[in-house]
Amino acid sequence: MKIGIFFGGTSREREISFAGGRTVFDNLDKALFQPVPIFVDSLGQFILLDWQFIYKGTIRDFYPPVSSQPPSLHHLQVYIESLGKLTHDERFEAIAKVGREVQVQELPLLMDFAFLALHGPGGEDGAIQGMLEWLGIPYSGSGILPSAFGIDKIAQKNLLKALGRPTPDFRVITAEEWDRTDHAATLAYLVKELGLPLVLKAPRQGSSIGVSILKTDNLAKFEAAIERSLFRKTLTRADWQRLGEQDKLAWVQHLTDIREGIGLPVVVDSYPLSVVSSGSSLPTDNQQLTTIYHPETLLFALSERLETAEQVRLTNVDGETQVLVESFVAGREFSCIVVEDPNGLPLALPPTEIVKGEEMFDYRSKYLPGLARKVTPIDLPEEKIQEIREACEEMFRTFGFQVYARLDGFVGHDGKLFLNDPNTTSGMLPASFFFHQAAEIGLNPSQFLTYLIRTSLAARRRAGLRPVKLGTLLQQLDTAVASRQHETTERIRVAVIMGGYSSERHISVESGRNIFEKLSSSAKYAPVPVFLTGSAQEHRLYVLPVNVMLKDNADDIREKIEHAEAGEAPHPILARIRQESSAITSTYAGQALAQPRRISFEDLAGLADEVFIALHGRPGEDGALQVELEKLGLPYNGSGVASSSVTINKFETNKRLRDTGLLVAEHRMAAKLEWQADAEVFYRSLETQFPYPFIAKPADDGCSSAVKKIKNRAELEAFTQLIFRTEEELMPKPAEVLNLGFKEEFPRKDAFLVETLISRxxxxxxxxxxxxxxxxxxxxxxxxxxxxxxxxxxxxxxxxxxxxxxxxxxxxxxxxxxxxxxxxxxxxxxxxxxxxxxxxxxxxxxxxxxxxxxxxxxxxxxxxxxxxxxxxxLPGMTPATxxxxxxxxxxxxxxxxxxxxxxxxxxxxxxxxxxx
Known part of the structure; x- marks a missing residue:
């Protein structure tokens, strides 16, 4: 069956959609399906994408192609909308570099089924679903009406209120009201009606885009939050003139970021001093209006405008017209995938608790491993989890969702349950809620996708879409799935070792999962996921079941292993859900789920014919693991013992390269013993040899872990204190000096490497x-x-x-x-x-x-x-590398x-x- 995968799209979530489409492309069972990649660009054009571009890190890495872009002084990467109004020939030339344009009427000739990995407006709102219905192409997920309803947070809130279902209190502010009302009075009214904190949302976006939490009665922060949800930004001359040239460029880059900023194109409104100083809301007429498409054009335009104007307001042309303001729910946040069972009834998978260090589960926390913990199932009594599941199943029915949906909510400190923000499409990265929860009933990503395609075909047929044709497709797929279950092909067993105990452990898990999934979809290899933990003195190996392998990050996997070793039984709700889903798993899953199992290196030799080491830094790249594998005669990937023991050490690598005439930065090791003996002499010695700024980094970690540009003595002291600390926890003041990000890890070492900063x-x-x-x-x-x-x-x-x-x-x-x-x-x-x-x-x-x-x-x-x-x-092998x-x-x-x-x-x- 030819599966058209629609990914990319016009929304602010296009990059996650692009990555999700790649996941679907890779994980479709190649014995059953032929993937057809349909990239939707941000102008809404359909492109049959050449396969090479599916593996780019971001859309901007390949599209629009460099040849289509105007010269850029700052070498900025942009989306195609930043090229302005293109002619037909210019659009054609851009597309021809990456694939070929597909006209709508061609789609039925290219595919039997459309898998929608699109997010947000243009993907989850019923628009593309309506087009596919018109063309007679069956598609994944919900139909037109539930999709249109699922994108509209305000409509959802109104229905929940009308039905008497618990949902946080809310108010709606339109852009027109905001522009003509007193902002302080509006804030006072909302605080009185809803209390603090306030949650402000863009009502037709996903992935926490356009969302803010206002904790205090602060007018400036309130105005900034409203602007964020409307995708506007107001900039004063004074604020702009305070920035240096590099800071101005960084400000524009952040502003035009489609996830954190407001994106492009923007309308620029400028106001003279007399209007701004009047104290009233900014007028909506008589201002100078200009539409700007390119970030560099915006950079120059702001400098020019703010020479004469006191203030400019930037508004995205596709921004929101309303802001949803909700009361804050203090409690535990969860997310639950609901699927249709083979009888078309909703079945809630085990809900996941989101444990985060910030109040808001934002875009970065959702998609970067290690920033938030995902605990499945949520740690509550079975009765409470069942209450969550039943509420999610009821919402699924109430909103008329089909095939699958992701429902989010909170359990308040008083035990009260709130549901909000249902999504008809979930993120489809390898460890997203989507695959993460399916793994808890024993389905790997490939099997889950097969089930969803089958269920979607049945849903479309039930709704009356070409019932004879879809009936035939269903029969053919059921026959193929049954024969796939009884295959007895001999495959090469590959142990994929992932995890570790360094600051790179989360990336190692991402690499290992990617290798596992690529090998799983082949007819040649049978991969075995193996997790390594322990210490430099003792490497502990564990064979993982699929539900543990797909935990969010290395720490979650290690925690599950520790629970199993302590004899803790799985949460009783899991047995219940697995029983309820047995009609699915008996047809689509492989072997039954088991607990993680400790193995020795000798056991590993019995389990696998060869090994793929997906570890980064130590252990993995240092030769220690390779020594053990060579003793057992197990083939492995990457360099041998001697070479690995050199390349893990950046100082030794640089020395060897320099000795053979190759160019490297001037470098030296800075030892903890020197610092402990006399810190001032230590600092002066480095400053004498390396003028500021210079680079400081661990000598035996990779991946940019703790690599810092040191610009002054304060930063040198902070770096030294952190890397030579005795406690695991970071010291707050040095961490602040180095601007360490939320949950950024910083290894402890006995020495670090100092290098001259390589410049132009x-x-x-x-x-x-x-x-x-x-x-x-x-x-x-x-x-x-x-x-x-x-x-x-x-x-x-x-x-x-x-x-x-x-x-x-x-x-x-x-x-x-x-x-x-x-x-x-x-x-x-x-x-x-x-x-x-x-x-x-x-x-x-x-x-x-x-x-x-x-x-x-x-x-x-x-x-x-x-x-x-x-x-x-052993370079990173994540999908986007x-x-x-x-x-x-x-x-x-x-x-x-x-x-x-x-x-x-x-x-x-x-x-x-x-x-x-």
Whole structure:
């Protein structure tokens, strides 16, 4: 069956939709389905996307293509709406670089079924559902009416109130009312009616976009929250003039961010001093109106306007016209997926509690592993959880939802239950609530998607859509699923080791899950998820069932293991839900769920034919694990013991590279013993050798963990105190000095690495790159190194962050790197860079695959300088990481790349171990 996957879209959630569409594309059972990727751009155009682009980190990494974009002084990445009003030919040329445009009438020829991974307006509001109904194409999820209702938070609140269902009290403020009323009086009224805190929401958005919590009776913060929900921003001349040039650029970038800011295009209204100083609301006529599409144009326009105007107001052209204001519910927040059972009745899966450090479960907390804890099921008595489930099932019926929905709510401190914000489409990242809760009944992502396609077909047929055709499709699918259950194919067993105990453990789990899922959808491999925890002195291995593997992060997985080892039985509600869902799992699931099981390395050799190490930093990249695997004759991925023990140490790596004539930053180790002996001498010694600013970082962690640009003595002292601390907890004051983010981890070490800050140094072109490579054996058994086209990494802050490397929609990577605008010259420079990266691999005896980070300077005369930053012998393999962008350019799908890595490991083991 051909499955058209619709992803991307016009909403502010397009990046999560893009990442979710990739998850669906990868996890569809290839024995049953043929995925057809239909990328919907932010202008609403349908594009049959070339498969290589599915694995880009963000939409802006590939679309609009660089060739369609105007020159940018600041090299800003933009969405296609920022190119302004394009001609038909300009649109066609942009699309032709990434796929081909699909006309609406073509869709029935391309697919038998549409899987909707779109979010928000244009995806969950009934619009695309209506188009598909018109075309006669069955689709996933709810139909037109429940989708339209599910996007409208105000309509939902009114119905819940009318039915007498518990929901937080609320009021609605329209943009027109806001513009003509006294803001202080409005705030006083809302505080009197609803109390504090107040929750302000954009009523037709998801993913906590446009949501604020007002804790105090503060007029300025109230006005900012209203503006956030209306997707407006007011800027005064004084505030603008206080910013430096770099700060102005950062302000514009944040403002135009579609998740945290207001997005583009914007209408710019400017007001003279006489209007602003009058104290009344800003007028809606007689102002200078301009629509701006590009962030750089906005940057220049603000500087120009605020020379004469006292204040400007920026309004997104697709902003909201109303704000929903709710009373705050103090209690425990949960989210529950409800699906239809085979009889079309709602079945609530185990609800998940969201444990967070902030009051609001925002976009970043939802999608970056480790920022919020997801506890499934919510830790309440069985009767209370059953009450939540029954309330969710009732809401599912009341709102007329079909196939599946995600229902959110709170349990107040008094035990009162509130439901709000139902979603007809849930986020579809690998560890989202969607797959996370399905795993608790024993369905892996591939099996769950199969069930949802089958259930959606039945729902569309029940609603009268082409009943004869859909009846035939249902029969064919049921037959195929039944035969799939009875397959007895011999597959190669691969233990995928993930987790660890370093600050990179959450990313390791993301990498491991991605490898597991890619191998699961193949006919060649049978992956076994293995979690590693413990310490440097003792590595503990556990085989994981699918429901534990799909926990939100490494800490949640470790906690489940600890509970199992303590003899704690699973929550009784799980047995009840698994019994209720047995009609689903008996048809679609594989083996029954079990508890995590401790194994030895000897047991591992009996369970697996080879190993994929998905660990990052220590352990994993340091050679210790490789020693154990070699004792057992188990083939593994990545470099060998000797090479790994060098590349894990950035200081030793730099030293070896410098000794062979390769360029690295000046560097030295700063030891805790020196600091303890005399802190002042320690600081002065570093300041003498390394003028500010310089880079400080752990010598044996990767992934940007605790990599900081040190600009002054206060920051040096704060960094030193944190990295040399004795307690696990961070010290608040140093953490504040370094502007550490919420729940940002900072390792403890006995020494750290200090490097000079690599700068442009007068070069014509200067960029940060990351380049991947893959090794194989040629016909003579010699090592052959294939170096891929490197990616250009764009950091929004001082250094490339963890989020930018691994969070879907966050990182900005351009592949191939933009060394020059001239194609021939660009390739010449690229070939020189690749030659240096190959030399690095040879010097360090890198095997299997690796990622090398570097800075590239291109001088006016064309001379190329490549300064190596670090080498990762087991690079991150999360779905959005840029090594997959590079391998796609070389013609490898992610699965083919992983297959080549495993095949090399096996070939190396055969060369090393005698046949006997």
């Amino acid at each position: 140094d007068g070069a014509a072109h200067f960029l940060e790159i990351t380049g991947g490579l893959l090794t194989s054996y040629d016909e003579d058994g010699q090592l052959d190194i294939e170096v891929f086209e490197a990616s250009e990494a764009l950091a929004t802050g001082e250094v490339l962050s963890l989020e930018e490397k691994f969070l879907a929609g966050e990182g900005q990577n351009i592949t191939p790197a933009r060394y020059d605008v001239d194609a021939v010259e660009r390739q010449r420079i690229s070939n020189e860079v690749k030659a240096v990266l190959r030399r690095v691999a040879e010097v360090l005896d890198i095997q299997g695959y690796a990622r090398i980070d570097a800075f590239v300077r291109v001088r006016q005369e064309g001379e190329v300088e490549v300064l190596i930053i670090e080498v990762n012998s 840029c090594i997959f962008h590079q391998t796609a350019l070389a013609g490898y799908t992610p699965y083919e790349f992983i297959d080549r890595i495993l095949e090399f490991g096996k070939a190396r083991a055969e060369k090393t171990i005698p046949a006997s």
